[in-house]
Amino acid sequence: DAGITQSPRHKVTETGTPVTLRCHQTENHRYMYWYRQDPGHGLRLIHYSYGVKDTDKGEVSDGYSVSRSKTEDFLLTLESATSSQTSVYFCAISETGGYYEQYFGPGTRLTVT
């Protein structure tokens, strides 16, 4: 299995509070991705990174920011959490962007009350 961990695995937070999710890899892959998964919507890309300090928006980036200061860590921040951001968040890594497969982390279940 690819070495990808996500923390925390579960979190309950209140509306309006900031939340940071962490993705950590031990594979030294260049690309890292954050997705959210909601019933009826499949996987939707939030942000991705193609190198240290290099990031770009996905299809549902509003309300989210990311940072990557080291190859192995990719942080997803909800500046002010809303109930619509209740979801399961997955991190993924890839060696070469779209040319080869992505490997997924175990997910973080976030509940915003």
Added chain:
Amino acid sequence: AQSVTQLDSQVPVFEEAPVELRCNYSSSVSVYLFWYVQYPNQGLQLLLKYLSGSTLVKGINGFEAEFNKSQTSFHLRKPSVHISDTAEYFCAVRGAQKLVFGQGTRLTINP
């Protein structure tokens, strides 16, 4: 732009019956295609991939898929399913620096 359409949101089948999960794609670049499986409360794992070569691709757990360029399809098949195949299945196509995923097909196996 690239896109993926999974034609069935849910597929119920009986145990030991064959199954086909349908995927159609649209792509303006060289086509690389993937099928992923997600078991309950887990992340996604790769079932199989088509990068080039033989159009019939074999994956894990007895699954296979056939790349059909003229029909822009990449359907997933298994000749005899087991209860343990109950999961959600995602088709994906290569995009610009990322994969583009379909909406998923939930496969339910009835005893």
